[in-house]
Amino acid sequence: MTDLTEKMIGKKDGSIGWLIFNNPTQHNALSHEMRLTTLDILDDFERDDDIRVIVLRGAGEKSFISGADISQFDGYANDADRQRDMSTVSARLAERYEHLRKPTIAMIQGFCLGAGVGTALSVDLRIASEKAQFGIPAGRLGVAYPLRSVRRLVEIIGSGNATEMLYTAKRYSAAEALSMGLVNKVVPHDELEASVRDLAATIADNAPLTIYASKVAIREAMKSDADRNNGLIDSVIAACFSSEDHAEGRKAFAEKRKPVFKGK
Template sequence: MSGSVTTRVIGSIAEILITNPERKNAISQDMWGQLDDCIRLVDSNDYVKVVIVHGGDGNFVAGADISEFKDLRQSGQSSHTYDENTEKALLRLRRTSKVTIALIEGYCIGGGVSIAVACDFRIGAADSIYQVPPARLGISYPLGSLSRLVELVGPTNAKWMIFTAARLSAVEAESIGLIRSVASDAIWEYVDDLARQISENAPLSIMATKRVIEALSNGGDSVADVANEMSEKTLSSRDYLEALEAFSQKRQPKFEGR
């Protein structure tokens, strides 16, 4: 049975489901392409504000599908092409205007960590397990994923995870900042509440903040320009006027994202 990545939209919240049950949701090269398509689809939907990325059957993603490596990563050039294809999906996930939440149950290994760290938030179930094992496979961790991991947990913790290839518990992952929170029980209820709380706020304001933080992460002299552009865009929006009117009328604002 081949794996798949599919999308479901309910109101302002979209779900991206990664499933490959025979391999604990190990993600194949074809599935990376499907993930890219799913992100593009939800990114084009003006009604979607939050995207929950999760795996099926009690696991997040147990790494890349290693059975493909012999054919797809047999040389430096083929390995580079493989990494380019995966990074295309990961960059689209990182740069989407929507708020992304990785809901992590069970195994989150290798490529699963790559997907998780490309999201805005990571929420782990109490039994979730994290590992970055390229040192056990004799390969290097892709640059984009490594950069995002270091940004999240710092150089020392990133080195420790990769050099030891140790498995981390949810509590350990939370302690180094790899995940935002551990949901001790009812993880779906926890993530749904978080998604709905976010979706009630102004999407343009959130998008602007994501753009500025991304610019800060990338560095360079353009950060101030991006910040000024986003400030002008939000101040000229109908949502800003709606927020002021709702405040004066002592009611909840109804944001439209424009």
């Protein structure tokens, strides 16, 4: 286990890197310092070839992330330097999530509010406990949700659902979140971790270069024709076809056995 700060934990368990928001006394409210440490943990996971999948979760049973740590908002409105610093780090973290080469899963138990929704939207897949609750309470705090997060919200649940979430600041059940497409799957609370582990293991068994090519293609498909990086798409596809893993996949198929991929 890599314990980089008491409120953030990076844990390596076989092919899974667990990114744990460890602030349960505040329902895992996300502070500025936690965001900075998250960047370090993600960089460590990205460098480690043994880590094939990254899973985000909150410590304890009550929350994934209950939102930003609003105790840090005191004086924020009148401190331009502090605003700039916090906004810069938040943007860096959002960018880091977006460009991770490795697949990411949010394991959502309990409260997933505000910055928690933003964090969950930043990753590839979202699996929720039946007890999870979702919402964006910005309208009740007098703050604005960042454009990057709004754009991602609209991409995932559509403009109508996004408008309702932002305008009403209401909370939604796990079933409601599933119906609007905010999460990929809802499972019984006691089965959440096992379900996420099974999903992560399934993904980890597949070819890493193919997973990365899929991540790139999905991200670029959401862009306009003018902004799309077709050269990058072509390069990751070519890398798959010329890889050792492609040869291993063909050989394993012919031999009727499970392939062993190395990400090369």
